[in-house]
Amino acid sequence: MTEAFPPVPPQAGPSGTGPTRTGPDPAIITNQHVLNFYNLWLSRCPPGGFPTKAEMDPLLMGRYLSTLLLLKVHRDPLDFEYRIIGEEVIALLGNMTGKRVGGSAMINLAGSAYANYSWVVEQRLPQFLEGPATTAFRKERVYVMSRVHCPLAEDGQTVDHIISCVAFL
Template identity: 30%
Template sequence: MSHSTAARYRTRSIMLHATLTGLGETQAANAPPASCHPKIRDVYAYWLKIHPPHGLPGRQHFEPTDVPGLLRHLRLLEVEGDPPRFKVRVIGTQYSERLGRDATGRYLDELFEGFSGSRFHRALMEIIEIKRPVWRRGPLQWFCREQFTHVERIHLPLARDGSTVDMVLTVCVFQN
């Protein structure tokens, strides 16, 4: 990806994860802000704890039972193929309740019409490219049963080989 394309993706971070109804706050950086939700802070601290000295942590480092208080807020997507497709490996009950179904084992492009051209898809592609956590807080309209909700979430890249992002770990806290 060229420098200008990468810069354009970074400036589009404000559109991450959803069709936004307001701008909210977005941060593509090495840490979420101090004002973030405690669950976001907890998963980020855990991600740092499992982070090897060189490269990204991988799925082999992540043990869901190490973060039991976060399980209902957690989603783990596997990145497959070229172009990438995103398969739901783990989905917390908070997500399932919002979606109105269990999406485990399904591809996002099969679950959601128009996913491949969506802002959510672009956000996941950005995570693959920048290989850094991306945090966001703000209102959104997403593939949820409730149309409008407030969300705070962090996407954390995972890479089995330490470099190529092959999973995206997300913790999301929905608030109405």
């Protein structure tokens, strides 16, 4: 996998003022915190695969912990469960720990969290987003955010967790 996901060099300051951009290209992201997390995830990817949940050691991620989300992938039917949510994310968006995305999803202007997480599972790629977003809990409040969803796989191939890093601009 690491051949398909090159490291991202430092970028200029955040834009966050235009339309929401989403997709597999890390160039979407202008936030250095999110790019640094993506590069950490890349460093944990084994050749031709994804890191396991255990390989994303909290000791390595200390400076990211307050901005992370960890989701467990459920199948038949496909759904996602919020397992860990960082303090900064909870402070702005609410605590969804233990809830399924199908019933409590964050919604952004480019599509729902469910659709974004499903894309990561189906495409087996990280997904980046930057721009205006809102949540199911606070629909009246628009946030400008930068984030990456990164796949994790116990067997290195089948996405069973998604780890995300979110920064509010």
